[in-house]
Amino acid sequence: MPLSVPVQIEKATFAGGCFWCMEPLFDEIKGVISTTVGYTGGTVPSPSYEQVSSGKTGHVEAVEILYDPKYVSYENLLTTYWRNIDPTTAHGQFVDFGSQYRPVIFYHTEKQKQLAESSKKALSESGRFSKPIVTEIRPGSVFYPAENYHQDFYKKSPVRYKTYKAGSGRKSFLKKIWDKKK
Numbered sequence: 001m002p003l004s005v006p007v008q009i010e011k012a013t014f015a016g017g018c019f020w021c022m023e024p025l026f027d028e029i030k031g032v033i034s035t036t037v038g039y040t041g042g043t044v045p046s047p048s049y050e051q052v053s054s055g056k057t058g059h060v061e062a063v064e065i066l067y068d069p070k071y072v073s074y075e076n077l078l079t080t081y082w083r084n085i086d087p088t089t090a091h092g093q094f095v096d097f098g099s100q101y102r103p104v105i106f107y108h109t110e111k112q113k114q115l116a117e118s119s120k121k122a123l124s125e126s127g128r129f130s131k132p133i134v135t136e137i138r139p140g141s142v143f144y145p146a147e148n149y150h151q152d153f154y155k156k157s158p159v160r161y162k163t164y165k166a167g168s169g170r171k172s173f174l175k176k177i178w179d180k181k182k
Contacts, residue, residue: 009033010069012077013040013106013140015060016085017093020153021165022063025084031071036064037153038145041104046144055098062106064143074112078119081105083178084170087123088131094168106140113137128177 016022019037026035039047042058052059065077085103086093092101105120107113116137124133145151154161165171 007033007068008070009066010074011108011140012065012067012074012112013062013108013143014065014077014081015041015062015102015104015106016081017061017096017101017103017170018164018168019061019063019146019150020161021168021170022084023152024154025080026063026065026077029067029072029076029080031068033066033068035066036143036145037150038062038064038143040064040106040141040143041138045142049147049150052100055100058099059144060100060102060104061146062104062143064145074115075119078105078116082119082123084174085135086173087120087133087135088129090134094170094173096168103135105135105137107137108140113139 014022023035023037026032038061039052039057039059040062041060042052044051044057044059047057047059051057052061067077087103090102092098093103105116107116120133120135120137123129149156
């Protein structure tokens with residue numbers, strides 16, 4: 001009888017604007033076990049999409065990632081995160097404006113905090129961005145999964161998702177930033 005090796009599961013939580021655009025990035029990474037879109041960082045318990053969208057709950061749209069560190073490192077997840085947001089914009093991302101769309105790294109361990117701070121400093125010093133890196137690094141808090149229709153939205157409504165993503169300006173911004181030589 002073969003011995004099974006237990007899976008080690010760790011959690012990462014990132015906010016980078018519309019959670020529809022953040023989820024597929026992490027779903028594609030080997031070692032990511034699951035992604036869940038939802039709300040975190042605010043004060044209203046069990047908020048709805050409408051409440052968070054109002055910008056009055058303190059929550060951000062975020063993606064919670066469960067991953068196996070034997071296959072993907074937290075550093076790799078951070079790299080994916082940084083390469084898919086505008087870290088110089090504090091009050092939104094691309095076409096989505098408001099505190100509910102601000103970029104935040106929520107750490108769950110002291111090691112994650114140190115790695116996030118180190119990666120932010122390295123990005124800041126890289127000269128890739130002409131403005132300061134303003135992405136917050138905060139302790140993880142209660143994560144509330146979004147309504148079911150938001151989960152895997154890019155799979156459930158691919159035409160609507162692709163239309164939204166194309167019009168968001170995210171792709172053209174990221175291409176301009178990451179294609180330039182540094």
